[in-house]
Amino acid sequence: MGNLPLIPAADPMPLPAPLWLFKVLLLVTFLLHIIVMNFLLGGGVIAIVARWRGAKDEKFARLSRDLSKKIPSLLAATITLGVAPLLFLQVLYGQLFYTSSVIMAWPWFMVVVILTIAYYGYYLVAFKDQKNNAAVLGWVLIGSVFLTFLVGFIYTNNLTLMLTPEKWGKIYFQDPSGWNLNLTEGMLLPRYLHFMVASLAIGAFLLILSGLYRWKRDVENARFLIQYGGKWFMYSTMVQFLVGIWFLIALPKEKMMIFMGENLLATIAMLAGILLALAAIFVMSGALRKEDPRKGAITAMSLIGVVLVLMVIMRDALRDAYLAPYFKLSDLAVKTQFGVLLLFLVLFVGGILVWIWMMKKYFFGAQAAALKE
Amino acid sequence: MNYPVWDVSFGIGILMAIVSVTHVFVSHFAVGGGLFLVLTERKAYRENDQTLLEWLIRHTKFFVLVTVVFGAVSGVGIWFTIGLIHPSGTSSLIHSYVWGWAIEWVFFFLEITAALLYLYGWKKMDRALHEKIGWIYFGAAFMSMVIINGIITFMLTPGKWIQTHAFWDGFFNPTYWPSLFIRFIFALALAGIYALITGTWQKDEALKGTVVKWSARWVIPAFVVLPLVAWWYIHSVPAHVWASAAGKMPTATRYANIIVIFSIITFVLSLITLLKPRKIPFVYSLVIVATAFMTMWGFEFVREAIRKPYIIYDYMYGNSVFKEAVPGSAGMDVASLDANGVLKVAKWIRPESREITEENQLSVGREIFRVECQSCHTVDGYRSIRKIVNKKKWGFSSIYSRLGLLDKMFNGVMPPFAGTEKEKTALALYLASLSTVQETEEAAVAPKISGKEVFEQHCSDCHEAAPDDPLFEFMKQYDVAKISYFITRLDSLNEEMPPYEGSEDAREILAKWIHEQFK
Numbered sequence: 001m002g003n004l005p006l007i008p009a010a011d012p013m014p015l016p017a018p019l020w021l022f023k024v025l026l027l028v029t030f031l032l033h034i035i036v037m038n039f040l041l042g043g044g045v046i047a048i049v050a051r052w053r054g055a056k057d058e059k060f061a062r063l064s065r066d067l068s069k070k071i072p073s074l075l076a077a078t079i080t081l082g083v084a085p086l087l088f089l090q091v092l093y094g095q096l097f098y099t100s101s102v103i104m105a106w107p108w109f110m111v112v113v114i115l116t117i118a119y120y121g122y123y124l125v126a127f128k129d130q131k132n133n134a135a136v137l138g139w140v141l142i143g144s145v146f147l148t149f150l151v152g153f154i155y156t157n158n159l160t161l162m163l164t165p166e167k168w169g170k171i172y173f174q175d176p177s178g179w180n181l182n183l184t185e186g187m188l189l190p191r192y193l194h195f196m197v198a199s200l201a202i203g204a205f206l207l208i209l210s211g212l213y214r215w216k217r218d219v220e221n222a223r224f225l226i227q228y229g230g231k232w233f234m235y236s237t238m239v240q241f242l243v244g245i246w247f248l249i250a251l252p253k254e255k256m257m258i259f260m261g262e263n264l265l266a267t268i269a270m271l272a273g274i275l276l277a278l279a280a281i282f283v284m285s286g287a288l289r290k291e292d293p294r295k296g297a298i299t300a301m302s303l304i305g306v307v308l309v310l311m312v313i314m315r316d317a318l319r320d321a322y323l324a325p326y327f328k329l330s331d332l333a334v335k336t337q338f339g340v341l342l343l344f345l346v347l348f349v350g351g352i353l354v355w356i357w358m359m360k361k362y363f364f365g366a367q368a369a370a371l372k373e
Numbered sequence: 374m375n376y377p378v379w380d381v382s383f384g385i386g387i388l389m390a391i392v393s394v395t396h397v398f399v400s401h402f403a404v405g406g407g408l409f410l411v412l413t414e415r416k417a418y419r420e421n422d423q424t425l426l427e428w429l430i431r432h433t434k435f436f437v438l439v440t441v442v443f444g445a446v447s448g449v450g451i452w453f454t455i456g457l458i459h460p461s462g463t464s465s466l467i468h469s470y471v472w473g474w475a476i477e478w479v480f481f482f483l484e485i486t487a488a489l490l491y492l493y494g495w496k497k498m499d500r501a502l503h504e505k506i507g508w509i510y511f512g513a514a515f516m517s518m519v520i521i522n523g524i525i526t527f528m529l530t531p532g533k534w535i536q537t538h539a540f541w542d543g544f545f546n547p548t549y550w551p552s553l554f555i556r557f558i559f560a561l562a563l564a565g566i567y568a569l570i571t572g573t574w575q576k577d578e579a580l581k582g583t584v585v586k587w588s589a590r591w592v593i594p595a596f597v598v599l600p601l602v603a604w605w606y607i608h609s610v611p612a613h614v615w616a617s618a619a620g621k622m623p624t625a626t627r628y629a630n631i632i633v634i635f636s637i638i639t640f641v642l643s644l645i646t647l648l649k650p651r652k653i654p655f656v657y658s659l660v661i662v663a664t665a666f667m668t669m670w671g672f673e674f675v676r677e678a679i680r681k682p683y684i685i686y687d688y689m690y691g692n693s694v695f696k697e698a699v700p701g702s703a704g705m706d707v708a709s710l711d712a713n714g715v716l717k718v719a720k721w722i723r724p725e726s727r728e729i730t731e732e733n734q735l736s737v738g739r740e741i742f743r744v745e746c747q748s749c750h751t752v753d754g755y756r757s758i759r760k761i762v763n764k765k766k767w768g769f770s771s772i773y774s775r776l777g778l779l780d781k782m783f784n785g786v787m788p789p790f791a792g793t794e795k796e797k798t799a800l801a802l803y804l805a806s807l808s809t810v811q812e813t814e815e816a817a818v819a820p821k822i823s824g825k826e827v828f829e830q831h832c833s834d835c836h837e838a839a840p841d842d843p844l845f846e847f848m849k850q851y852d853v854a855k856i857s858y859f860i861t862r863l864d865s866l867n868e869e870m871p872p873y874e875g876s877e878d879a880r881e882i883l884a885k886w887i888h889e890q891f892k
Contacts (some may be wrong), residue, residue, distance in 0.1 A: 006720045008375040008460075013468035013538065025475075073489055076441055079449060080485050084478050090456075090467045098376055098460035103782050105379040109388070110451035119449035127434075168377075173723055176743075178457075193442045213673030296782045332700070340472040340540050344479075351479040354509065355486055361502055 002314035003225050006169050008095040014333035017341050022088050029084035031312050034083055035202065040074040041152065042203010043067050044145035051138055059224055066210065068129060068141065072122045079115070092329060093162065100161035103171055105178025107154045134365060140172055150197065156192040157182040158171065161321035190247035197240045202304070204232035208297050215294065230288045234281050258321045259314070264319035271309040276310075278302070278304045374693045374705050376460040377721040384755025385458040392454045394670050395744050396447035401669070402442035403484075405560030406517050407511035407566060409591065410436065410491065414504060416587070425579045432496050432571045437492045441485055459748065461693035462684035469543065470524050474639050477520040484515035485878070492663070518556060526552045529680050530610065535687050552755055554570050558595045558602060564582065565591025569658035582651035589646050594638040610679065612689035614686070616678045619874035621784040622839070625678035631671035639664040681786040690750045710791035718746050729795050738803025741796055752807065762808040768832060769805035774871030775834065781869060782834040823888020827879045841892040848887050857884035
């Protein structure tokens with residue numbers, strides 16, 4: 001028993017629904033979470049840059065103000081949409097996730113504290129930004145964005161540590177007090193950067209979406225938003241190719257091979273992802289040269305939407321490849337709780353409808369329309 | 374046992390307490406405050422009170438900054454924290470109630486969206502729509518409480534779930550309804566109490582008077598009803614569980630007293646606001662907030678305290694050991710640990726500690742302490758075991774005999790020791806190494822020791838000095854000599870009792886003291 005990885009037994013309670021349903025819910029809610037998280041992080045960085053350029057150019061100042069006002073709500077959405085995948089992750093991989101969390105307990109606990117500080121910082125900038133305190137609030141914004149990136153770094157640490165049970169015993173018994181990270185992990189840095197650079201690219205869509213929303217009211221500003229956002233998207237996606245390659249070669253060989261033919265789905269997902277991302281850059285660059293870039297921008301965003309789905313699938317395939325020596329999801333017992341599952345599905349659909357109704361009323365309601373004119 | 378223990382020297386329980394109590398004090402406001410917002414909005418429009426409406430807009434901002442930011446993040450924080458300090462318990466709650474949590478998440482999502490739209494909608498929406506969003510907010514917030522209340526009460530009174538493991542059996546458990554009412558009524562009171570904060574901040578005295586009077590109408594009736602619901606709650610908790618809070622255990626009893634005292638103070642302070650509502654200073658509202666906080670704190674702590682020694686009553690102990698084996702519990706139940714040994718069954722034991730030898734007994738004892746005791750105790754911090762063994766003047770043999778009856782001590786707040794005799798010895802040796810008491814001293818007489826002190830040292834872990842305690846009920850029929858004789862034969866009177874280990878002189882003093890009590 002001595003040197004074998006210390007993997008806790010899975011929970012005695014059987015899964016209350018078929019495995020595939022949990023997997024679908026995990027991946028779908030994770031996708032939604034990652035999109036708003038990208039808006040939040042990318043929007044934060046662009047807000048800082050635009051704030052800096054705004055000293056000389058009013059349209060950048062306006063962009064920064066607009067973004068700063070949106071960020072608190074994006075953080076709210078990121079947290080709220082993060083709860084669901086974290087729940088389903090604990091259902092499927094709890095015995096791995098809790099263990100890695102305990103090993104790096106302090107940083108993991110600090111996520112909550114860091115997030116609270118960043119959150120109030122964002123609200124301070126959103127509610128109190130005036131000429132006389134601009135310098136201070138600029139720093140507050142930078143601080144909050146930094147803290148949000150730090151949260152992402154802690155997440156990457158935990159979710160990579162979770163995949164490598166062979167390392168746990170050594171780290172834990174050296175220091176059981178929870179002051180650990182997973183810094184020796186080879187894929188840590190490229191994996192983290194892969195997510196963060198993606199945030200810049202996807203965050204740029206926030207600008208494009210604002211541009212589309214404003215097109216009829218204020219063409220000039222809308223065009224600027226699409227142009228500027230389009231550039232952020234293109235340049236960061238180009239960088240992303242380099243980071244992606246680094247991530248791939250940082251993987252241990254047998255894990256890398258799942259994208260090189262060993263796992264058909266993962267291989268196709270990666271090839272299609274690369275091609276679609278390239279296509280999106282070309283389409284976007286074409287669109288930005290046009291008087292009306294809207295159609296091209298929408299096409300590029302849709303292509304990237306597909307890429308995101310593929311990336312989520314690849315991420316999941318990589319996770320299961322890492323865990324294959326230790327644990328098979330299909331070993332988990334299943335005993336479906338039909339009644340309450342049905343109740344959840346009904347409320348889920350109902351909740352989405354109510355949510356759409358609220359958003360529609362808010363953004364496209366009668367009075368909102370009147371205000372636009 | 375199954376999971377590594379987060380080894381924090383000051384005690385992880387404190388961290389949990391801070392995160393959870395601050396969260397509940399805000400999350401209940403999030404529920405009651407939602408109703409408060411909509412009803413105050415209606416009131417302002419109905420009475421055409423523009424200043425009240427403007428205050429309400431500012432109050433909404435305060436509400437969002439408190440509930441959406443701190444409330445939501447600390448709620449996630451509780452989840453993070455329980456996962457770190459009690460992974461097995463968290464895993465049980467997640468696996469038994471995934472769909473409960475998932476439903477709660479749907480409401481949480483609506484709640485957060487509606488709160489933000491209600492805030493930003495003051496300027497953008499027409500009245501009717503804005504009010505509708507407010508109702509959606511309140512409905513969603515209320516429903517998230519309806520769900521989470523089922524899971525929290527399940528932990529204390531799982532009811533039929535213990536046999537069936539069926540979702541609804543555990544959800545609608547014996548304390549579900551009274552707990553829901555207590556929480557909702559408290560939430561309404563908190564809506565008024567938080568409104569006092571922004572209300573008393575106002576300079577306009579007429580406005581301040583209006584808000585204070587209106588807030589008092591939320592707080593006062595709630596505190597009139599609370600005792601009734603509390604009575605209902607107490608009677609829904611099984612008597613043997615409630616006994617801890619009713620004088621059988623100091624901590625739980627203390628928190629029960631805190632609730633009574635501070636709810637009365639909060640009630641009286643709220644009544645006083647009605648005397649001169651226009652003149653209530655801001656600081657006064659903070660005092661009410663503090664007393665209400667103490668009341669809430671007391672309630673949550675009583676609930677936690679009477680649940681001991683379990684994390685999920687009758688299913689899993691606080692130290693993650695299963696009370697009885699269930700399919701998949703991987704040998705981590707008391708009987709199996711007694712038979713096979715914690716060093717063999719527990720996952721997170723150092724490889725070199727799997728076998729006990731002459732040399733490693735102390736360090737293995739320390740490891741057993743970590744996996745079995747450290748969910749509640751620390752060596753030197755919170756509930757310090759070093760302090761306890763020294764205060765009680767225990768040496769090895771006292772400790773060893775007490776490890777055999779942990780679940781009888783202090784009205785049963787501790788799980789039994791689970792493991793083999795050898796492991797118990799190793800743990801006792803480790804604990805004795807923390808004690809400054811030597812074996813020889815343990816039996817020696819302190820010349821002027823009182824009967825009460827001897828009682829404290831030898832009997833009080835399981836018995837209390839009360840007329841209805843079995844010890845006194847039994848002994849009262851006998852004279853001093855007979856009592857003294859019985860003390861030498863404790864283990865034959867009741868096989869669960871350890872033998873008396875003190876000196877003969879102390880025994881005489883104790884016998885005399887027992888004889889004099891409760892005549």
